[in-house]
Amino acid sequence: MNLSATHPQKVYPLGDGKTYAIRPIQPNDRERIIELFNHLSPESRYLRFAHAISKLPDAFLDEILELDYTKEMALVAVIQSQTGVEEIVGISRYVTPPNEQVCEFSLSVSDSYATHGIGTHLMLDLIAYAKENQLQEMLGYVLSKNIKMLHLVSELGFQISNLDDDPDFKTASLLL
Template identity: 35%
Template sequence: MSALRLEDLKQYSDTLRTRRGEPVKLRFVEPRDTEELQHYFRSLSTRSRYNRFFGAISELPTGLLHDFLRVGEHERFTVVATMTVDGFETIVAEARYAFHEDRAAFEFGLSVDDRWQGHGIGSALLRNLECRAAALGAERMFGDTLRSNQTMISLARKSGFVFASHPDDWKLVHFDKDVAVAPKDIPCASWRLAALSRQANSPSALA
């Protein structure tokens, strides 16, 4: 899939729900989110940041921040989950994912703001990511996490992932699962995104 323009990406968003039914908007990150995204990561607890990046950082380094903001290039995407808090759109979770077409595999990492953990946002986000994986044509999805990250391990286990030792780092565990969402059941925005991109790259469109 080739990268789409920011204006194309802006029209795609999904609405997730917390356990209490509160709406959570999931959309692709935009340049206007730069400061808010940094604020989000700075506001995470030290443990949550360590779990997300497998190391001690206080904020996103400039290069990594730039990577997070580049959506669609090399089949890599960043989405942010936002809620209205005290009248302001606030990032409460994020996910970064990549589609490896040669392996029909979908790789992802995610985090949820400490104040919003336990509200079902992580589970809803993970279901949406599986939807996006299916939309892109992935046959399996996978991720890595620290052995000490019991929150992520529990979330992945409840979502049907299978665990294995990481081949390169004893501190990590690898988890994956087959993508089980049928095309006709895909409601997420990336299904429309993938369809639009395929149409744009079809032989008829390029003629």
């Protein structure tokens, strides 16, 4: 699917005159997603997947890459090297269970590119897509110890709540 006409990429400053772009994921991004995962620290992998994981399962990669681009969406933050090679440095994603209007988000940014605002922009653009697709709420389960992520989503207006039956997680919810 060629999404460049309907979903143009957005370009943001990275500092030092460099930029990164945010665009919908494409089926040919598979190797770049694997590279992003390979560059995440063990701690970042744990914070994202809530358990230790050393390789992205093929079935999970298939799910990320085969989207309907309405009730399932994934955005990637991309940096282009001087030789024109694209590197994915972050990904935000939502999925929506059948017959529901509440989507569930996830977010990862390469450790090498943290604290440049990439995670915030990936979430802001994801929220905009969810609104365009008439979803009513965005929800995520965040580890209680993931202070950085809880802070990031709070700044974007998400409501943080405790889970009665699991103190290890909090929910972050935004009405769209």
